[in-house]
Each structure stands twice: as C-alpha cells, then as structure tokens.
Amino acid sequence: MNFRYFFARTIRFILSLYIVATIAFFILKLAPGSPLTQFINPYFTIKQVEILKRQFGLDKPLYIQYFRYIVSISTLKFGRSCRYKQDVAGLIADRLPNTLLLVVPTLFMTYIVGVFWGMFAAWKRGSRFEHLSILVVLTGRAAPTFWVGMMAMAVLCFKLGWFPSGGMLSPGAQFHSFWSKMFSSDFLSHLVVPLVTYLFYLIGLPFLIMRNSMLENISKDFITMHRFCGLSKRKIISRAARNSMLPVVTVIALGIGYIFEGAPLIETVFSWPGVGLLLVDAVTCRDYPLAQACFLIIAVSILFMNLLADLLYSILDPRISARRRFK
C-alpha cells in the first residue's frame, strides 16, 4: 500500500466531511421555519421567546452560530436538542443501536440471498424462474415500503396472528443484558416482519447487479474454456460468480446509505424505536442540533465506507494507487 495515497485520501475525507457539515448547517438554517413554533400556546410570551432563543443559541448572529457549531462537532459534542432539551449525542446513542439491530441483519440477509438468487437467475437465463424472479424483485423495488409493510402486517400479524405487530419487545418485557435481549424469542419474533419487508425492498439492487454481471461473465472466454475442459456445472457457476462479485462489493459500501433511506418508513409502520423517526421529526420541527447530528452521522458513514472501499481497491488493484508512477 502506498502511504501517500492513503494520506491524500484521508485528507480528502476530512475535507468532504467539512463541506458536508457546512451544507448541513446552512441548508437547515436558511430554510424558513423555527424550532420555537412547538412552544406556541396561550401563555407563550415575548419573554419566553427570548429565553428559548438564548437557550438554543438563536439570539447570536449566523456566523457565530456557525463557528460554535463547527467547534462543537469537531469536539464530538452535538449540542442540545431544541425539543427534548437533552444532549443530542445521548439521544442518538439511545436509538442508533435499535436501528442497527434491524438494519444489520437485514443487510446481511439481503446480500447473501440477493447474490445467490441473482446468480441462479443468470444461470437459468430465459427460464420461467428468471422471469418470475425479476417480476418479484422489481415489484419489491417499486412498491411503496410502507404499503408493503402494512400488507405484511395485516396478513402475518393481524390475520394469521403469527407475529406481534409492533415495537421491539412485548409490553413490559425486561432483560438483564443486551445479549439476552438480542437472542430472546421475544425480540426475534418482533424482528421478522419488519426484516422481511425491508429485505423485499432492498433485495433488488444486489440481485440485479449480480445477475447482470454474471451474464456478462458467463459469455466470456474463460468460462467457455472451463466448459471445454469439462469442469462440472457447479464449478463453472462458482468461478463465474467469483468474478461477478466485485461490483456487488462496491454496492455494499454504498448500501450503508440505504440504512437511513428506508428506515424511517419501516420504523414508523412497525413502531420500531429507531433513529430514523428521530431524524424525520427533527427536520420537520426544525430541531437544528438533532437534525444536523443525524445528517452528519449519515454523511460520515457513507464517506467512511467510500474511503474504505477506495483503500481496499488500492490493495486489490495496485494500478489505482500506483497510477502516478506509470503515467
């Protein structure tokens, strides 16, 4: 690995992060609206407006607010939420694990199922299996997630009664540790329906990419060569699949961004106490510190995965980091 390349990428990462943070600040601040509206009631007076503005730091000019914001995020303190009046870091730390508990297993399953499914669909090109698979996958991609969620809930939870319909745990349930909670049947039964709904939506991407890249590889010379050599069908599929995996790996890095794309909808439908709803509420109510922190978390995770992908590529493909030398 080339250290100069690593260094340059890291600098670029920090720079992009700064730009994103600045955009997150101004896009929210310059949008009309105010976090004070939620406090409007018959007793809401001029004096209270001033107190709240001081508390939220809105009484200072914009450049001071910006400066304070940059200082606070670079020390990893995101300030205090306007609505909850609690530390934003604490609020997110409370909710982020719940979202991850839903999203991480979903992503795992999506990519495993999607890759294998796409692989077989490509191998069975032109069969009824392939046509049906594409139909199912495109339906999942096109159907509104909340609608699919509601339908899944109506059938699996209310009609058949197989699964509970909302929340992460049963009413009043208590567990001694995080792990005992995670592997309890209570938690797992709550996880099934949201996971399936989410998977149904996400699976389109790995499936289609895997299928297309597999189709491309199957027609390549080395596969024909393998056929001539008389390799078994299984071996040929696995060799074609290994070469087709690369684009899927790239998409996984970007897939982190999808955590926050579908999560608010799934979380609302299934009353899942995750971070997605926190973000949506924060933006609609102009809770600046909370919304900014949520934006930054999304940005950092996407930028970081990109950085990771870049660095991994430089290891996998030396031409990328050594480009300069060969110029």
Next chain:
Amino acid sequence: MLRKTKMAATFTVVTLLIIVVSSGQSLLWGKALPKERQIRTLELYCMPAGEDIEEYRAAVLYANELRKLGLDVKEHPMPYAVGGDYIWRERSRWDMTAWYMTARPERSDPDELLYNGLISTTVKGGYNFYGYINPEMDRLLNAQRAETDIEKRRELIYKIQEMVADDVPVTFTVHRSENFMYNKKIWDPNSIVDQAGIGLRNYWTFVNAKPLTKTKNMIADYAEEERAINPFYISGVVDLWFVGLIFDRLMRIGPDGLPKPAAAKEVKWLDDVTLQVILREGMKFHDGKPVTAEDVKFTFKAIKSGEAPEYEPFAASIESIEVLSKDKLIFHLKAPNVAFLITSLAKISIAPKHIWEPIIEDLKKKPTEDATMIQREVPIGSGPFRFVSWRRGEEIVLEAVKDHYNAPKIDRLIFRKVSIPEVELGQLVKGEINFLSDYRGDPSALKKAAEANDSLVWKNCITLGARFFVFNLRRPPYNDKAFRKALAYVVPRKKIRDVVEHGFTTIADSFVSKALEYWHNPKLPQYEYNIEKAKEILANAGYEWDKKGRLYYPEGKKETLKPAWGP
C-alpha cells in the same frame, strides 16, 4: 353655416350616444370602479394536507366560498414549523390563517383561552396574534378573574363570548373530537370516566378502571414521540399524561370540568387574594419520604425563580407562599384570580424538595441552563403511579401505588408508542393493546370495528379544542367589522363538519367548548351559511362589485397594502 350646424348636430348626437351607451353599459354590467379601490388578492394560510388534512380541506372549501363573494383568494399551505413561525413573528404581514387549539386540561376553565387570546396586552408578542383590541373586553376579562361568585362570573363569561361573536376577530368552524375504544369484557364500562372536554383518556379513568378479567395491566397507546418526564418542563402533549400520573397535584380537574381537591384535602379562600390549603395526611413520595407543605412551597418557588420558564406564567399570580405547619399553607396572590384553582393548582406538579432543591440551586449558577433540561433517570413523584421503566420511542411502564389515596385498581399501566392509526386499531382488536387512548385516524374505522364486534366500546368525545379562521385585524379590509361579519356568514360549517370531519364532530361558535356545559353560552349567533346575507352586509357597508363581480372597497377607501396599525 349649414355645414357648421350639421357638424355641431352630429357632434351632439355622437356625444349623447356615447353618454347613453356608456351609462347603459354601467347600468347593464355594473359600474367602472377605480382600480385603487379593488381589494387585493387575499392569502389564506393553512397547514399542508400531509400535516393536517382536515384543516387543509376546510381552508380550500372556505376559499371557494370567499371567491363567490367576489374576493380573489389564494390558499397558502405551509408546514407548522414554517407557517406558525411566520404568523407569530410577522404580525402585520398576513391576511388570514386557519388555526386550531389543542385540548389541554387546564383549558377546562374558560379563563386561559379567553384571557390570553383576547386581552390587548398580548397583541404585541402573545397569543392575541390577530390583534384584537377592545377596552370593554379588557374590563370584562379582568372583572371575571376577580369575581368569586361563580354565577356572576358565568354572566361575565357569557358576555365575553357574545362580544367575540359580535366582533368576529376569528370565526369558528368545528370542535375537534377525540376517539377512544376499549373492550368492555376487559374493562368495566362504569369505571371508565368521560371527562368533559378531554374524553376517556384522563386521570380518573387510569385510577378507576376496573379489570374484569385476570389481566391487571392496562396497555394504552400514544401516537406522538415522548420527549421528557419532568415536572418542570411542558415538553409535549403526551408527556403531560405521564407527568400527571407520576406526580401529584393539589387540585385535579374533575370529570365535570370543575376543580376538585386532590393532594389538598381542603382549599378555602380567606379573602379574594388569600387561599388557604390543607394537605392530606399520610402522603408519600415514591421513595418513601413524606409530602409536606415545604415541598409544595419549594415547587412553586422553583417555578417562580425562572428555572421552569414554561410553567412560570401558571405561577405568575402568586405574590408569596406562607407555610403554617407541616400540612397547612397559604397562597397570597397579587390580584384576584378565581381561575387559580385550575390554571395553577391543578396544573403544577408537586416535586420532591429533597431531590430537586440541590439541582435548582446548582442551575441558578448556570445562566444558559434551566430545570427543563434535567431528565432524572427515575422520576420520583407522589402520584397514583410509580415510574418503572422507559424505552424511548417504544414504551413507558408505570406501576400502581397501592397506598395512594386514589389507589388504582390495575397493577401496571403500560403506554406503547404506535403512530399509525390502522395499526393502533389492529392491535386493539387483536389484544396487543387493551385501551385505545390516542387515535388520530378516521373515526368511521372505529365505528365499523365496534359494529363488527359487540364487546368493543367506541366513544367519540367533543374536546376543548376548536378550529377556526383568524383574520388579521391590523390589515384592511379586516379592520372593518362589517367585512368580517360577511366573511363569517360564508364559512361552510356544515360541509366542514359532514364532509371534512366525516360527521364526527360538532360545530363550534365560541372559544369556550360546548363540552363545558357550565361555561358555554348557548345563545350565541350562529352565522349559518348565507351568501345573500353576506352580500347584503357588504353592500350596506358600501362595498361594491364591478362588472366582473370583483369586490371593491367602499368609496373613500383605497388599497394600500399597508397595515392600518401595528409594526
């Protein structure tokens, strides 16, 4: 000569013809009116359909009716965080807006809405954002606060409502209704209390609900994110339910909407500014320490010290508090205020001094922090329910305090967050929750469910909240009472009730809800939809229509776009 006569004759004839034609035209198609008298395009603000579908639809219907009067109206949907801010801050820049009031229990006394919404002192930055100024109204508002004879006070409240109906600073549409549902095989229907203007989800229901089966847990739901459980922070509507159950209050608002002693055994007005309070014996905080008069004094003092800004107005009328003994204290008020029992004593939660005093003292040293920012891990109060656990955004578990003077009949009260109405209903039918306490969807779904299942009880309750259209009285033409009256006559209230609200509500005619039978004036003018009458009022006031039917100011008035007064 002849030629000249001919020319003159022709000229005269042509001139006459022109005069005849033009006057005929004005007789046939209306007068040509000066452009500067034409009323500008009026903007009607409301929430977007995604945020409040009922308000949006009502605004669209109303705008159509206004167009029939010859006004050029533009609906302007804005999300609350944007629109609310604009209406509140730019006091003289908007024309009309739809508005609504939520049903908070302290509004059971008519004082809160009437006083803060109509007194001239709140025009500049307070709740009188429409700019209603009337010295006679100010006098009446202050008089009702000082009137200790409840019958006489009611007369004054009636008069205030009549005056609002006559002056039309706002025009009412409907009361908001709330819908509740439970299974009568699980809960004894006689033990579920319908509190006037609040509905089934109230202190009395949670304390009285009698289980008929082995289930001793009530599982209720809430639809909106909870934020804090803090006796010093009015953080959100649902948070106040939890605070009201964990913490006790000197008074509670009774099922009839009138104040009822709670932690106070007895309250007595010694004169119109002095109130003596005797506490119940044997009350304890959930950590075992006794509740004393010192705790009560501390709570009110902490609020008055500015560490709880949202609660401060509720304690503003207190001059001083004097503790006579362990269970006896006296409130000295600055001025007579009969609503004090509800707006202060039934509003403020008693906080334990031994826990909060060091916190408040510490906060006094920090200028940018106050008690609203303190979230105790286990909130300790002296109410009928003890805090057990809280998973943010998912559920809150409370446990009955069996030695409380209003000991609940259930063991545990569990609130689950469910934000989608269809899911709420599904969970109730399936039994995942057993008391539907925060339903914000279409009531006809509940009606259907109740018809399909005999054991489900559905209740549609009229609340203290009302919807209305607000006119900005600072801006012409709204500074003209006749104009406002005409506008009040074209609100399609029946359509709004039957179509927009699906028939599950009542037409409103006052800030005081019809749910408050004692205070609501039954003889108010109804302004039933009548476009002919509206046109007549406008014509009598001198307004005119041009040939295209557009409305013009009376003679002598011009469109200036500038507010008549105000900033």
